[in-house]
Amino acid sequence: MSKTVLIAGASRGIGLELAVQYAAEGWRVIAACRAPEQARGWLPASVDVQALDVTSPESIAALAWYLDDAPLDLLICNAGLFGPDTGSFAAPGDAAFDEVMHTNVLGPMRLIQAFGSNVAAARGVLAVMSSSMGSIQDTSGSDAIAYRCSKAAANMVVKTAANEYGPLGACVVSLHPGWVRTEMGGDDAALGVSESVEGLRQVMAELDEDDNGHFIDYRGHRLPW
Numbered sequence: 001m002s003k004t005v006l007i008a009g010a011s012r013g014i015g016l017e018l019a020v021q022y023a024a025e026g027w028r029v030i031a032a033c034r035a036p037e038q039a040r041g042w043l044p045a046s047v048d049v050q051a052l053d054v055t056s057p058e059s060i061a062a063l064a065w066y067l068d069d070a071p072l073d074l075l076i077c078n079a080g081l082f083g084p085d086t087g088s089f090a091a092p093g094d095a096a097f098d099e100v101m102h103t104n105v106l107g108p109m110r111l112i113q114a115f116g117s118n119v120a121a122a123r124g125v126l127a128v129m130s131s132s133m134g135s136i137q138d139t140s141g142s143d144a145i146a147y148r149c150s151k152a153a154a155n156m157v158v159k160t161a162a163n164e165y166g167p168l169g170a171c172v173v174s175l176h177p178g179w180v181r182t183e184m185g186g187d188d189a190a191l192g193v194s195e196s197v198e199g200l201r202q203v204m205a206e207l208d209e210d211d212n213g214h215f216i217d218y219r220g221h222r223l224p225w
């Protein structure tokens with residue numbers, strides 16, 4: 001029987017490429033996007049495109065109702081926002097801070113609460129697309145403070161979720177996709193999106209219970225929190 005993946009935030013960039021590659025491999029792909037009608041135009045026909053705004057509890061509840069208790073082999077909380085960046089230490093405005101934190105932190109919290117048991121039922125993988133910019137130990141810059149704080153907090157979401165859903169059978173991880181040429185990563189990024197996603201897929205395929213609660217990059221290297 002084919003495996004099922006739910007990708008939250010699949011309209012472009014890394015999320016779109018994950019949907020394309022998993023569909024090509026024969027998975028049942030549920031691509032959840034803010035603008036599903038638009039995304040249907042560039043996703044393969046086999047992909048089940050559903051509406052999702054990760055900042056909306058109602059939207060998450062509607063998707064949970066649609067999926068009911070269907071087991072999920074893989075949930076990828078990919079939706080993300082970079083937010084304001086002046087290049088140096090600068091506190092964001094209230095609205096910008098709220099938007100970044102609601103998308104990058106509260107979004108994965110609510111998604112995991114809604115779908116964690118679906119993943120545990122399949123003894124599957126629950127991955128949050130974090131960033132090396134969320135590693136406190138590895139931080140050398142002072143830019144993009146809202147994004148950095150949001151990804152550090154997302155890492156804590158992963159650690160706590162690993163304690164809850166790991167014992168139930170899921171493997172919960174934070175992933176770093178590399179610096180990738182997408183709208184967020186920009187044209188100067190080191191990696192093409194297909195190369196990053198091929199690496200991420202291989203890493204997720206090889207995870208086992210020892211990886212629960214770890215921060216791992218697209219090459220399979222563990223990162224410091």
Ligand SMILES: NC(=O)c1ccc[n+]([C@@H]2O[C@H](COP(=O)([O-])OP(=O)(O)OC[C@H]3O[C@@H](n4cnc5c(N)ncnc54)[C@H](OP(=O)(O)O)[C@@H]3O)[C@@H](O)[C@H]2O)c1
Binds near residue numbers: 012014015081
């Ligand atoms: N690119 C990099 O170098 C890099 C490095 C480290 C980590 N990451 C992380 O990897 C993930 C994907 O990044 P990317 O480079 O592919 O970024 P991207 O091209 O900017 O795409 C972001 C995706 O998130 C979706 N999204 C944003 N807010 C959403 C919401 N409220 N509800 C549902 N979907 C939402 C966007 O959908 P819309 O089309 O509706 O806006 C889009 O599909 C992010 O979490 C990012 O932080 C990226």
